[in-house]
Amino acid sequence: MNARYCSLPQQPAPAFGPGLTAERLSALISGRQMWVNGSVLHYYFFDDETDGSVIPVPGTDETRWVSWAGSKEQQDVVRDCFQEWQDLGVGLAFAEVGDRSEAELRIGFQLGDGSYSTVGRDALSVGRGRRTMNFGWDLTASGNRSTALHEIGHALGMLHEHQSPFAGIHWDDEAVYADLAGPPNFWSRDKTYYNILRKLDPGEVNGSAWDPQSIMEYPFEAGLILEPERYRAGLQPPGALSPADKEFVHRWYPSAGTPRPTTLVPFRSVPLGLGSGEQADLVIEPLETREYTVGTFGESDTVVVVFEEMGGEPRYLCGQDDGGTPHNAHIKVRLVKGRRYFVRVRLYSTWGSGETAVMCW
Missing domain, CATH: 2.60.120.1050 (Jelly Rolls)
Structure with a gap:
């Protein structure tokens, strides 16, 4: 069965003024979506019966209204994954709130709309009545818990690992487009390019080396990657936080055990x-x-x-x-x-x- 993939909302490339030195530009690109350390990120689960939206029915010209609310079991998976990130001892904290106006992160469980999250501080530009994160499939099913860890990684400012310019991946582009155009993703060519084939700026990525074990790495079936040769038969990350993932968040969000400000x-x-x-x-x-x-x-x-x-x-x-x-x-x-x-x-x-x-x- 083909894998379900996270699809980041497409955002315009950041625009900076002319004349910036390479060092200054690199620093801006790498840090622009990161939270200031010591932040408490409040998250809210949409639960009102009117919380929902109309989405297209794949393969048809029809649409349907689907709720954003999720079951307690689904919410508990997300709570548990927030706690796993928290338990790393980072300088951020997560707190659930019952009022959406108090939340930086607002979470829906709209089935059929894919799984995604805004990246880092981009959440602050999203209207209070809109989702910054969605889970489009059952997180309680076997192997799906990693989706919640992945989307929280985006909320912390992390991007897709396979788009690292250091990965050295040579794709079979048309095979990738064809695979993602079918079930269960039904992606357009633009969405596939933006989330898979597009290379990130070196300043945007999580480190100076590719981490195929990262929670931010997609799994890929055989026939999509041509090089490196060892991944022609497929790439299957473990679906857990890797040592490089932990190093990344500790670098940006070191433990807040500091003297009085x-x-x-x-x-x-x-x-x-x-x-x-x-x-x-x-x-x-x-x-x-x-x-x-x-x-x-x-x-x-x-x-x-x-x-x-x-x-x-x-x-x-x-x-x-x-x-x-x-x-x-x-x-x-x-x-x-x-x-x-x-x-x-x-x-x-x-x-x-x-x-x-x-x-x-």
């Missing part, structure tokens, strides 16, 4: 002193309720995110990415006296003097 006081700048890919964590405890501006200074590309502490955990308020632009990230946000806020700044790269700072006013 620096306090950010209005009109007093704090030097960052960050290297490429590093992060600074700060806290604001406002003495008055008003609109504040939080911003960075210096010749740098950064992501700045503001969280509010609610129920003992950080809740995302707003953020800005100034990557590839000539200006710095400045966020206007209303802060309330007596509450606690976290500011997290992740650096892509610096140029010029390399000196960077953050301030609120």
Whole structure:
């Protein structure tokens, strides 16, 4: 039986301004979809009887309405897979919520619509009433648990491993198109190219070497891969988190056992002193309720995110990415006296003097 494959929603290639150095561009590409470390990603399962949409019936001109709700057994598989990622000791946390407006990740189980997820911070651009993740087949069936691990990997910022430019895969293109056009996937040529044949930029991939054992690797039957020769008979990853998968998430999301964050006081700048890919964590405890501006200074590309502490955990308020632009990230946000806020700044790269700072006013 042909394998069912995850199909990432097609996104336009990122557009950066002209004149960027190769080093700066590589840093922007590799980090643009990653969350700031220390984030709590809240997930929600669609469960209302009106949650659903109309999808085409494969092989016909007909459509049908299908619910997004899933059974408790299906949800439990996803919960268990979130916990498996969490148990790696990464600097992210996952929390289930019952209100979709509080969730960065919103999950459906619409059968027949395929399995997919937005990649990393792309979830923040998806409307509150829409899915950022879907499971299109029964996760409780034998061998299907790996689908949930795979889609959560996308939500963390990981991409498909077989699209790595380091893989050295030579496809039988027409055989791939023909295989995916039939059941159970019924993919168009565009979807097949985007999710299988297209090579990623070297800066986008999970590492500098191909990992055929990765949870982000598809299984492939015989006759689709021409080279490397040992995979002509097929490629069957184990469907578990590989050592390279774990190294990737620990590199981007190291354990958050760090000292108390620096306090950010209005009109007093704090030097960052960050290297490429590093992060600074700060806290604001406002003495008055008003609109504040939080911003960075210096010749740098950064992501700045503001969280509010609610129920003992950080809740995302707003953020800005100034990557590839000539200006710095400045966020206007209303802060309330007596509450606690976290500011997290992740650096892509610096140029010029390399000196960077953050301030609120």
